[in-house]
Amino acid sequence: MSALLLPGCAERRNPAASGPRGTESVPRLARVRVAPDRVIRTIAGLRPFRPSGFVVRGEKAGDKVVIHNYGHGGAGITLSWGTAQLAVAEGAKSGLRDCAVIGCGVVGLSTARLLQQRGYNPVIYAKATPPDTTSNVAGGLWEPVSVFDEARVTPEFRRQFGEAARFAFRRYQSLAGDAYGVRWLPLYRLSRHDAIGPPPAESPASDIEALYPETKQLARGEHPFDVPYAERRYTMLIEPATYLNALMRDFLVNGGRIAIREFGDAAAVMALGEKLIFNCTGLGARGLFGDAELTPIKGQLAVLLPQPEVDYMTIGPGGIYMFPRRDGVLLGGSFERGVENTEPDPATTERILRQNGALFAGMRG
Numbered sequence: 001m002s003a004l005l006l007p008g009c010a011e012r013r014n015p016a017a018s019g020p021r022g023t024e025s026v027p028r029l030a031r032v033r034v035a036p037d038r039v040i041r042t043i044a045g046l047r048p049f050r051p052s053g054f055v056v057r058g059e060k061a062g063d064k065v066v067i068h069n070y071g072h073g074g075a076g077i078t079l080s081w082g083t084a085q086l087a088v089a090e091g092a093k094s095g096l097r098d099c100a101v102i103g104c105g106v107v108g109l110s111t112a113r114l115l116q117q118r119g120y121n122p123v124i125y126a127k128a129t130p131p132d133t134t135s136n137v138a139g140g141l142w143e144p145v146s147v148f149d150e151a152r153v154t155p156e157f158r159r160q161f162g163e164a165a166r167f168a169f170r171r172y173q174s175l176a177g178d179a180y181g182v183r184w185l186p187l188y189r190l191s192r193h194d195a196i197g198p199p200p201a202e203s204p205a206s207d208i209e210a211l212y213p214e215t216k217q218l219a220r221g222e223h224p225f226d227v228p229y230a231e232r233r234y235t236m237l238i239e240p241a242t243y244l245n246a247l248m249r250d251f252l253v254n255g256g257r258i259a260i261r262e263f264g265d266a267a268a269v270m271a272l273g274e275k276l277i278f279n280c281t282g283l284g285a286r287g288l289f290g291d292a293e294l295t296p297i298k299g300q301l302a303v304l305l306p307q308p309e310v311d312y313m314t315i316g317p318g319g320i321y322m323f324p325r326r327d328g329v330l331l332g333g334s335f336e337r338g339v340e341n342t343e344p345d346p347a348t349t350e351r352i353l354r355q356n357g358a359l360f361a362g363m364r365g
């Protein structure tokens with residue numbers, strides 16, 4: 001009986017539900033309670049950004065083949081399965097089977113899992129594992145943003161980007177549920193000054209715009225936020241703590257081995273016994289393989305006490321964002337290019353709280 005009633009309840013709460021004459025009803029969204037004494041932690045991390053985008057390519061070095069898979073900027077969680085798929089396909093061309101994955105963040109773990117699924121038996125080598133990776137700091141929104149500078153993108157990168165995003169988008173859907181901490185939520189993109197529309201055709205982002213279901217520009221009366229421009233669409237939220245633990249578990253249960261090891265340079269990597277090596281070291285590739293294009297973009301987060309009743313996400317206005325994770329309501333909105341330290345800055349925390357606080361305090365209803 002209750003199972004029969006549930007769909008009806010879901011429909012009433014569905015923000016996309018239409019009114020009786022096909023008009024959009026104003027969704028009732030729970031207000032996020034932003035206050036300094038609700039902050040349970042502040043954290044910062046460095047996005048491994050490259051202006052020309054992530055690197056997935058093979059390189060022969062003596063009797064070894066290195067497949068690089070790093071530089072995912074602000075979207076390593078989002079793109080991980082997709083670039084892993086490209087990297088594994090590249091590795092298969094070598095004909096080698098005995099393989100190692102360097103790195104145990106989301107990119108290394110996804111690469112290692114795809115290798116297992118294709119019958120390889122990879123060993124992961126990494127100086128740190130979850131929860132001590134940048135991937136654990138990520139917000140977890142599925143959205144490939146802050147991945148490249150438009151002016152630097154090549155046609156080849158654009159092809160890889162589209163392919164990776166489409167593969168990853170599909171793959172995450174098969175992991176939706178509590179076991180992996182993946183769920184669908186409406187995302188409200190909000191702006192005070194500019195209308196929100198699709199990316200321009202010359203941007204690689206335009207190639208994947210059609211992936212997002214039910215994208216809709218909202219008139220002022222169709223959303224509760226005190227901003228003139230709003231768009232709602234649906235995407236996935238991936239809880240990094242749950243998700244990375246699940247990937248580790250899957251890797252180990254399927255016979256994988258993780259060795260804690262720090263490599264000082266590329267020569268140390270090349271001294272490994274395995275002949276096929278996947279380099280998934282994120283920002284670490286800068287020191288290890290001398291990629292001078294890798295630039296950190298520092299991002300800082302303030303995490304509030306969990307609010308299970310908040311069932312939507314926001315981005316904007318002005319670059320701030322809110323994701324209602326099970327481990328806390330995450331508030332963000334800082335992008336400091338070239339900043340290397342991971343110390344949370346109290347002034348940035350204060351700004352993130354103030355700007356997000358103003359957004360939720362100004363909600364109607």
Ligand SMILES: Cc1cc2nc3c(=O)[nH]c(=O)nc-3n(C[C@H](O)[C@H](O)[C@H](O)COP(=O)(O)OP(=O)(O)OC[C@H]3O[C@@H](n4cnc5c(N)ncnc54)[C@H](O)[C@@H]3O)c2cc1C
Pocket residue numbers: 044045046047048070071072073074075076077078079102103104105106107108125126127128129133134135136137138139140141142143261262263264280281282283284285288298299300301332
């Ligand atoms: C504040 C913030 C918010 C973010 N929000 C999102 C989001 O909402 N959605 C999204 O998709 N992405 C987001 N990101 C981006 C995401 O966190 C990164 O793109 C992603 O973590 C990169 O994954 P990775 O596996 O390449 O790197 P990492 O997680 O850094 O893993 C690198 C691995 O390599 C190992 N390693 C490095 N150097 C060496 C060495 N010399 N020897 C041995 N091991 C080494 C490390 O120990 C680690 O195991 C966010 C990032 C930040 C900072």
